Amino acid sequence: MSALDAAAPHGRESRHAGWLELFFDLVFVAFAAQLSHELHGDPGLRDFAVFFALFFPPWWMWINLTVSANLFEDDGARRRLLMLFAMLCLAAMAAAVPEADTTRGAVYALGYAGTRLVLLGLWWPATRFPAPNRVPRWRPLSYCLLSGLLWAASAAVPPPWQYAVWAVLIAAEMVLLLTARGRGVPGRLDTGHLVERVGLFVIIVLGESVLGLVTSMDDAWTARAAVVAVLGFALLAALWWSYFDFGSTTAELMLGSAGAARAYLLARDVAGFLHYFVTAAILCMAAGLATAVEESGHAHLAEGAVWALAGGLALYHAAHAVIALRFGRSPSSVAVWAVPGIAIPVLVAVASDALAPWLAVLLLTAEAIVHLLYARTLSARRRKAAAA
Template sequence: METEKKVAWSELFFDLVLVFAVTQVSALLHHDHGWEGTLRALIAFVPIYWVWVGNTVHANTHDADHPLDRLALFAAGLCALMMALALPEAYGDRGLLFAGAYFCARLVLAGLAHGRSRRLRPTPVTLSVLLSGPLLVAGGFLDGWARTGLWALAATVDLAAPRLTRRAMMRLDFDSGHLAERFGLFVMIALGESIVAVGAPAATSPHLSTGSLTAVAMAFALACSLWWVYFHLAATAVRHGLETAEVRADVARQVLSYGHLSLIASIIAVAVGMAEAVAHPGDRLPPGVTALLYGGCALFLATFGYTRWHLFRSWSVTRLVAAAAVLALLPVAALLPSLAALALLTAVVTALNLAELGFVRRRGELPGARSGRADILGP
């Protein structure tokens, strides 16, 4: 009987850097929540996310508690920390620091993964060393849209790398439980950032009004509802899908690498919207903030339609309907005070969770996947 691979303490220590990095991405988006600001924040988030994904996949397929692997993970953590430090001015004076730290993180992983091999294998890490890393560094020497354009190209290369190197990825022997747990932990990190984004401004406010406290409670209820959407059914479905997939590398690419990028980015967007709502509960949210709050939540819910299709070749009807409802309510939310807009969104997500809970109970199953049936694992 095989022993299930456990998440190493060194991996959890590495995640602490990601907590700070996600906070910095949120701050970048909070500073400029227009379309251009949102695009720049996403472009900056992809390299950070890819550093985490690369090291997570390596830890999944190797012994993360080996001293050399630990030291490499610490070195990558230092690089990720430098990237996070550079983020507030990544499109300003710290662009080269951001790009150089990313390049170093990928060089560390490439040395660990290919150091003993005499030939260069086509992997996502190889492409990042040969293409996306140099593109980021080159962009660090430029300004304005020239930098943004090169960094966007680098992000595109990173996103395309798992598909371009599919043959090499298929040779990897993934541990399903470990991989599903690691990506679930990253979702938890993003949800934790949403709580920090809401609580920190309120804690430093000289006066906490009843409206502010109510908004904090409502934002926390929304964070809990988002947690429920993922961890009540979807987390088990991801693991089940990985374990039963004919080609695990394809599921890992579509559902984990791509799907969770969308999930985590959408949570960050919602966190920015919640923070603004808590800061000004009696005022209307600016249009950009309303789009982040409602659009981010709609993207979060709609992503489960994408992931469920790649897991089980069926649609998550309840979540797609809920996503459409959130988008339909966006114009209404723009006319409401922040607290009311936040309450309306919380009500929709809570209603979704209650509907799915009723669906599971009517089927006579609990979300522990005792039967292993895909139609129970995600409505």
């Protein structure tokens, strides 16, 4: 979903997110706030490692449940109760985030185990579908039930071995998914619905970034803080503009025009794996921007804060570059915008000791705006060439 791979919508009508899905997303507002808060101030390498580790399981469950809702369009009481229970489990995981790497690890593990059982409940009816859409029973039993039981058992494992168990279980889920290659998926994905759902998650993390800017002003009610907050908002606005004008449109076109098997693989890689890095990058930026507002009166940002902010922007562009390559763009066309998009934030981070907080945010905002303008120029040229 590269912001620089502009395309026009393919015009295919698609269903939209239902009220239950939108209600379900609310728990991720709390999750995003908890995770982003853990990177406020001056995070170290351990803090970043814990952040990325704790973010993946809920993200992975969200994308699994989203695909389930996409394939099984059902608004019955059974599905509603399952999804509400999943919300409760994810809320428990969110509450455990501040100490999930120490005293609350058991709650985090049990919450995730509960979501695997929800996934089993959603997929089990598909084991009774008529061929060729029938799902083999061993797949939900291994991918959902066995995984859930092992996650529940991990609650009794003391740290740090508990985290090694989690890593092994997540890796096993990845292996099961990658080896399946779409076999046993009952029907074609509704690509428009999937792109919309992923876009809504991006809106959630962008919203957390805006909320962080607003609440951080409580601790720094000064003109400098206001300047940094305005620059930070401009940065987020540029990311929103480029993502939804070009990135999500390109994704819907590429997924919608692909065959069923290729559409599944593209959706798995782009929506499932690569958007983890897109959304994680925005949450890092949210924490860095909030800290920049709070420390606007300092000579420069703390090292951890600037890497959360600038490193987050570099990761955001890097993830989009890989997405563009996955969609078949040539390396040379991607490098034109990806190299400066990654290099400039890294240079800002390296030189941050010589940059006031407002200047560091200004440089990153300028990069995001130039990125957007380049995308618009490229899009206009393509439309002109197509019309000719």
